[in-house]
């Protein structure tokens with residue numbers, strides 16, 4: 001199973017088109033790992049072992065299909081729900097669990113809520129919470145890549161609700177004007193917390209919005225990993241050919257709550273949920289793999305078992321990783337600490353020593 | 360050395376940075392073909408091309424957001440916001456993203472963006488072409504906030520900003536863009552951050568000011584000199600990081616302080632200075648700290664001259680402070 005060393009390498013995505021048959025099983029393994037880790041994290045939150053969690057269930061095919069169509073040199077600007085994208089990039093469960101716990105292995109140094117992470121070496125930019133702000137960043141980074149003549153694309157992830165934000169408009173408008181090599185990957189999971197899509201837009205769909213910005217928008221079945229992969233590979237090829245950005249609307253469904261603080265029964269029916277559960281992207285891909293002879297039932301059980309073992313091992317390691325030192329909150333505010341902040345650090349250390357603050 | 364106005368000095372700093380560092384680029388509204396509505400970027404697009412001096416769509420969110428992306432990628436974008444009054448659409452980008460990227464990524468993603476913008480009153484600009492809202496930004500950890508008051512500092516501080524590792528909000532006092540000329544060193548002239556300048560020495564009262572208030576404070580100090588009051592005028596230049604040492608040393612010497620800014624008084628930058636003096640120089644003080652500031656109203660149009668602190672009002676406060684015991 002993928003960790004930093006053994007993660008399957010993304011394909012040479014310069015060639016647009018279908019996910020090759022031999023990559024389908026890789027896609028499925030990533031989806032199984034993401035689902036397994038997601039379920040574990042929900043449990044960890046209930047047990048109080050992590051503080052908060054944002055689940056992705058229902059969106060695995062969209063995320064894996066997209067991420068497998070990218071090259072490692074492409075820059076990703078995620079929101080907070082992109083666990084499967086992170087896993088495909090090769091960011092290990094241990095590294096992610098360190099972040100969720102906020103221990104000394106957390107490269108965000110315990111500063112962010114769970115799900116808000118990023119790793120420069122994976123070209124996976126650190127997310128923030130305000131929705132949409134990453135959209136203009138992805139466009140600016142694409143302008144920079146154009147200037148440096150780097151053959152890469154930038155890809156940003158956001159939800160249907162975020163299409164109402166001002167950064168969505170600003171970002172897509174800039175991208176159109178400057179024809180940036182950017183893929184706007186919208187996972188339309190039908191809800192922004194409690195609000196259904198009809199409260200975000202009166203447009204017939206979200207992809208149509210691209211028309212107004214002067215570039216293509218495509219709707220794709222986000223429950224189908226192959227369709228998503230094809231759409232992203234085509235958008236990427238267009239971007240690299242200098243033909244500009246694409247908005248992709250992957251139609252998915254959030255099977256779980258918005259976050260561990262949310263109770264979706266307040267705003268959607270059991271019947272609706274049941275209808276979408278029947279379209280579970282993992283079940284669908286498994287069915288296809290079995291039909292094509294790429295997977296056996298017994299091998300499937302083995303995949304789930306391996307994923308559980310991997311997550312269990314990563315969790316044990318993450319929970320054994322020492323906590324973060326309290327005075328680290330004064331680092332990285334600026335490149336070097338200004339005198340007034342150094343004074344506060346010294347004051348904080350004294351309060352800790354005197355036991356007035358607890359580490 | 361060349362004699363330049365403040366806005367010309369800004370232009371020369373940008374020219375120097377564009378000439379010496381291929382990663383520097385400029386983006387904003389009307390900065391290219393038009394050379395900026397105040398002409399700060401005059402001639403730069405012609406010389407460096409439209410890929411480095413970029414006319415953008417009319418969106419402050421877009422300008423700052425795109426600059427963030429460029430900075431993350433390794434470029435050194437200098438974004439122009441046409442007036443500080445119009446920066447608010449980008450407030451989220453500045454406060455949530457620019458200021459926090461380094462911190463929230465555990466140091467992985469420095470976000471070195473320079474945002475230059477003309478600020479302040481005195482040009483009959485009414486509510487929306489006059490504001491002095493530095494306190495919003497000085498309150499935000501992760502940003503540096505710089506305000507030059509003369510041509511040489513404008514160039515030197517802007518070049519320091521462009522080559523700094525941290526994001527900088529660079530506030531240009533548009534009222535004195537052309538009213539003062541001064542000698543400006545040629546080439547890569549740099550003025551360090553975090554160092555106030557003593558513009559005029561004096562033993563009786565310390566006057567702290569910055570930007571367009573500086574000439575007013577100097578004028579007040581000179582007028583008072585004939586009355587036998589010697590005011591020391593300190594140009595803060597760098598609001599964040601603040602040169603605490605210079606502020607404290609001056610007040611330890613004079614025992615009296617007058618703080619001047621255009622911005623409204625309540626929670627203005629002067630409140631921070633007054634608190635600093637209360638915390639660290641109380642026993643040196645011989646008189647209450649005085650603040651000469653804009654009033655706590657929106658910025659008025661027809662009565663701008665009533666609102667905006669001037670040399671007479673500053674002199675009045677300094678005189679009162681000098682005599683208080």
Ligand SMILES: Cc1ncc(C[n+]2csc(CCOP(=O)(O)OP(=O)(O)O)c2C)c(N)n1
Pocket residue numbers: 081129130131158159160161162163189191192193254258
């Ligand atoms: C600017 C801003 N406003 C409000 C919130 C609180 N909030 C967090 S997620 C969310 C809904 C986002 O919905 P959507 O874009 O559809 O993405 P999803 O969560 O469904 O993946 C809201 C309102 C926020 N994070 N940022």
